[in-house]
Amino acid sequence: MGLGVSRHSLPPQAQAISGEREESRTREGREGDEEGEMQRSRKRERVAAAPIQRSRKRERTISSCTSPRVSFLTPHSTFSWYDVDVWTEVAKYLDGKDLVQLALVDRWFNRLINEESIWKHACLRDLQVPPPEHVSFRWKQIYTSAFDGSHSYCFRQQEKHLDWMRIGSFFLDSPIVLLTETLALPKKLPQPGDDPKRSIQINGTSLVTNARTGIWIADLQLVRCPVCNLSTCEGTMQILDTRHVELFLEERYKSGRWEYEDLGYHRIERLSNAAVAGIFDLKHLSCASTAGLLDAKSWIGQPDDWQPKARLALHAVAVNTNLQPNDGLHVKFQTMKSSGADGEVVSIRISQQLI
Helix, strand or coil, rough: CCCCCCCHHHHHHHHHHHHHHHHHHHHHHHHHHHHHHHHHHHHHHHHHHHHHHHHHHHHHHHHCCCCCCHHHHHCCCCCCCHHHHHHHHHHCCCCCCHHHHHHHCCCHHHHHHHHHHHHHHHHHHCCCCCCCCCCCHHHHHHHHHHHHCCCHHCCCHHHEEEEEEEEEEEEHHHCCCEEECCCCCCCCCCCCCCCHHHHHHHHHHEEEEECCCCCEEEEEEECCCCCCCCCCCCEEEEEEEEECCHHHCCHHHHCCCCCCEEHHHHEEECCEEEEEEEEEHHHCCCCCCHEEEEEEEEHCCCCCCCCCCCEECEEEEEEECCCCCCCCCCEEEEEEECCCCCCEEEEEEEEEEEE
């Protein structure tokens, strides 16, 4: 018989220990097999993934010369910096100074900003008036003449001028205009064909029947007394100075060929509490906005407030300056007509001078 010892020949205790060891080796073998299988599986995965990783690396290397940050600016992009509709819309929110600066960017923007529609929109927006039926000049020129800080005394009588205030703009829808030195209108208004001098002397009102329709600009001027040349004169004359928006573009006006003509005057030889002047489109005299302007107490200020006050309506303008004790006023009405067959009134002045 050989030297080998059978497990069945061992004592019961030894057989139990031997069995436990065998089971342990079996478990370790199984765990080792499982771990080895997992390692082999990971290796196969790494081997299978390696070519893909190398391929991706090559693709990134090849495409790295194109930056994704500027891809939307490539020629094949659907976006364009030079989109007329976009910039036309942007231009609606810019004032004249900004529009000029944008036009200096390049030729494309220069052509765009010179479009009539852009300057027309800017002009009507800033003047806050409706569009007229017709204009004789480009809207860019009209905008410039309205907002370049010029006024009628820049062209003539600069030595008489002291100060001025831009009131704003209004719109003459009809050629019939009521001029008045009071906001308490008489019950009987002047009629077309009435003698303007007589009407002015009787009730301080006059009717102009051939005014140029469209946009008008109103200024309040303070000038020296026209009957003296003293440099110490404090300026005892105020003028409601109104003009058609295209007047300063007319060559015949700039050359001095158009002059003011006197319609008439009214001399008030008693204490005057205020110097008042108003210009109204007669067609809209009963409109609600005009009625608010005629309600003098709502805007002229307290009696001891000496600052000039002005108020605009869509179809009218008025000024009021409360006065300190005085001997009265000399009120004068003037108009300027264009030359030609129509002879339209293109400027109106109502002046008040302390006596």
